[in-house]
Amino acid sequence: HGELKRLWTNKHVAWPYRLLLGLPITLVFEILLPGRLLGGDHYNPYTDTVHLFSDLAPIALHEAGHAYDFSKQEYRGTYALLRLVPFANLYQEFRATDEAIEYLITDEDRETEFNSYKILYPAYGTYVGSYILFPFGFAAVFFGHIHGRATAEEREETYQRLDAMRAAESK
Secondary structure: OHHHHHHHHOOOOOHHHHHHHHHHHHHHHHHHOOHHHHOOOEEEOOOOEEEOOOOOHHHHHHHHHHHHHHHOOOOHHHHHHHHHOOOHHHHHHHHHHHHHHHHHHHHOOHHHHHHHHHHHHHHHHHHHHOOOOOOOHHHHHHHHHHHHHHHHHHHHHHHHHHHHHHHHHHO
16 A cells, blocks of 8 residues: 555656556565565665665665665656666666765775675676676676675775874874
């Protein structure tokens, strides 16, 4: 009931998008096949709702990043429609991941930032891999793992150097 009410009252997305795209998506993925049964954290722009089923902060921040990204769009229904265009979702996934990591950097939550690289980069690889023929699509996830871990190590080393410089300056 709540999902349909949010769909009906969401004035940030024009009614044709909510009716033609939002209603079927909400009925299928929120009501008939709820995420609690199938898993799948996601943001529904038609109801302007983040759905979380995992307890991982990087994933929650990523989904909130989608909400933030959509909030900056003038034509949110068109922006949501773009997810149906091949490769357009890669930009939106990149933006959500970038927003999540930028938040953690600003909040100075280093441990969660390091974990975010290790979780969100391979997850991004799944989107890239969906455009590559089987079995080569798995390579994108593999490279996401490698890049995520390398980035986490690089950031950790950078923070260690910054902390050492700050400690030396304070003496």
